[in-house]
Amino acid sequence: MPSRPGTRSGLKAAAPKAAPPAAGSARGSVAAADADAAVAGGDGADSNIRVVLRVRPPIKRELAKGDGTCVQVLGSQAVRVAPQLSSAAAAPAAGGTEPHMFSFDHVAGESADQECIFQEAGSLIVDNCLAGYNGCIFAYGQTGSGKTFTMMGTEEGGGAGGRADASRGLIQRVFEDLFGRLAKGRGAKYVLECSFLEIYNETINDLIEPSRSNLQVRESAEGPFVPGLSIHAVQRVEDVVALLRTGQANRRVAETNTNERSSRSHSVFTCWLQSKTVDASGSPTTRRARLHLVDLAGSERQKASGAQGERLKEATAINSSLSVLGNVIMRLADRQQGRARHIPYRDSRLTYLLQDSLGGNSKTCLVANVSPAPVNLGETLSTLRFADQAKRIRSQAVLNEDTDDRDALRREIKRLKGELSAARQQAGQGHPQFIVRRFCCCFLPVRQRTQQVHPSSSAAGPGSTPA
Numbered sequence: 001m002p003s004r005p006g007t008r009s010g011l012k013a014a015a016p017k018a019a020p021p022a023a024g025s026a027r028g029s030v031a032a033a034d035a036d037a038a039v040a041g042g043d044g045a046d047s048n049i050r051v052v053l054r055v056r057p058p059i060k061r062e063l064a065k066g067d068g069t070c071v072q073v074l075g076s077q078a079v080r081v082a083p084q085l086s087s088a089a090a091a092p093a094a095g096g097t098e099p100h101m102f103s104f105d106h107v108a109g110e111s112a113d114q115e116c117i118f119q120e121a122g123s124l125i126v127d128n129c130l131a132g133y134n135g136c137i138f139a140y141g142q143t144g145s146g147k148t149f150t151m152m153g154t155e156e157g158g159g160a161g162g163r164a165d166a167s168r169g170l171i172q173r174v175f176e177d178l179f180g181r182l183a184k185g186r187g188a189k190y191v192l193e194c195s196f197l198e199i200y201n202e203t204i205n206d207l208i209e210p211s212r213s214n215l216q217v218r219e220s221a222e223g224p225f226v227p228g229l230s231i232h233a234v235q236r237v238e239d240v241v242a243l244l245r246t247g248q249a250n251r252r253v254a255e256t257n258t259n260e261r262s263s264r265s266h267s268v269f270t271c272w273l274q275s276k277t278v279d280a281s282g283s284p285t286t287r288r289a290r291l292h293l294v295d296l297a298g299s300e301r302q303k304a305s306g307a308q309g310e311r312l313k314e315a316t317a318i319n320s321s322l323s324v325l326g327n328v329i330m331r332l333a334d335r336q337q338g339r340a341r342h343i344p345y346r347d348s349r350l351t352y353l354l355q356d357s358l359g360g361n362s363k364t365c366l367v368a369n370v371s372p373a374p375v376n377l378g379e380t381l382s383t384l385r386f387a388d389q390a391k392r393i394r395s396q397a398v399l400n401e402d403t404d405d406r407d408a409l410r411r412e413i414k415r416l417k418g419e420l421s422a423a424r425q426q427a428g429q430g431h432p433q434f435i436v437r438r439f440c441c442c443f444l445p446v447r448q449r450t451q452q453v454h455p456s457s458s459a460a461g462p463g464s465t466p467a
């Protein structure tokens with residue numbers, strides 16, 4: 001089983017409701033992790049958060065207004081933002097203020113398709129995951145900037161389903177790549193399990209089994225986890241798509257002035273992978289990785305979104321948790337420059353749950369989404385500043401790998417056999433009690449030794465602490 005706190009705490013892996021695994025077993029024994037590919041993948045333990053910027057095309061409403069654009073993509077890594085830039089003209093319009101320049105690992109313009117975003121944001125994370133590193137991809141940006149489009153694709157319910165559909169999202173593509181790579185393996189085994197939750201008004205709810213609501217975050221040696229969350233074994237991409245559909249259907253979505261289908265909660269799709277490979281000499285290696293795929297709710301200005309009542313309450317919770325996220329990122333970036341900083345992870349459920357992915361044991365990629373419309377200039381600049389700070393954060397991912405060193409085991413067996421044969425020889429010369437004592441002294445704690453080998457001994461009285 002993958003090393004995940006839910007398993008260790010005794011939580012049983014729930015059977016996937018939407019897509020039962022192939023008959024008999026929850027384990028993926030049909031395919032194998034390709035050890036060579038897994039080892040070759042990954043980019044080492046230390047790396048900065050990778051930042052990919054995606055500028056979505058103008059939507060109908062924005063085109064109808066005819067305001068042009070405020071974002072200009074300059075090559076594959078730079079972007080310029082100014083109050084009014086037409087996509088044809090490079091210079092800011094007359095009276096425009098100084099443009100703001102930003103650079104990122106990759107900048108995807110309006111024409112970039114979903115596959116391009118997968119190649120830039122997902123592919124390396126899959127490499128790292130197979131190599132045994134935890135990973136996280138999170139989509140950030142103002143409401144209506146394209147986060148859900150990026151992560152889930154267009155079809156309602158998550159992922160477009162058909163593999164030929166070009167609009168399927170990043171999460172589906174990550175699993176297509178992952179399963180494809182696992183299937184190329186030779187003889188090794190893997191186990192893949194997933195969960196899907198939302199953080200709505202600071203409450204954690206299970207998106208696959210909605211009766212599991214108001215869940216808590218706990219910490220374990222392997223990072224934060226959510227006890228009580230249902231966990232589902234998956235064996236093929238279709239299982240993942242079914243989970244995404246079920247979860248998206250249960251996620252809170254509502255119409256606002258700025259987005260017809262605005263996500264009112266943060267969603268976190270998590271998968272745990274454990275793969276076991278055997279090298280040419282017969283030595284097995286087990287690798288584990290946890291991958292968070294996060295579609296954040298978008299920041300919104302009350303005036304623009306027209307939120308009232310329940311919508312306003314949601315917007316306030318969204319904005320406040322995003323503000324904690326911004327604060328965490330700012331402080332982590334400060335810390336990178338040598339300034340001592342307390343990181344307020346516990347100020348929101350989102351940052352508490354994702355603390356490992358933000359400043360710790362994870363390979364993380366941020367997909368920052370922006371709208372090109374001049375009316376969104378303020379929000380676009382704020383997203384770009386957030387992304388600019390995120391790219392300065394360096395995480396130290398830990399390789400989750402166990403290698404059984406057969407040679408070492410053989411040497412140990414040989415040594416123990418030698419000791420046993422020496423003890424036998426001595427036994428021929430001494431009293432049998434001596435052998436029993438010698439054996440017990442090796443394997444029992446002092447107190448038990450005293451009581452079992454010398455039941456009448458008073459050297460260790462009741463209540464005394466073993467040495």
Ligand SMILES: Nc1ncnc2c1ncn2[C@@H]1O[C@H](COP(=O)(O)OP(=O)(O)OP(=O)(O)O)[C@@H](O)[C@H]1O
Nearest residue numbers: 056142143144145146147148149259262263297298
């Ligand atoms: N790259 C893109 N190409 C075409 N259409 C896009 C693209 N990105 C977003 N859209 C469209 O823009 C609209 C808003 O996108 P989406 O719902 O993904 O935004 P969001 O950031 O998730 O918003 P919210 O935070 O309110 O949930 C949708 O109609 C979506 O189809």
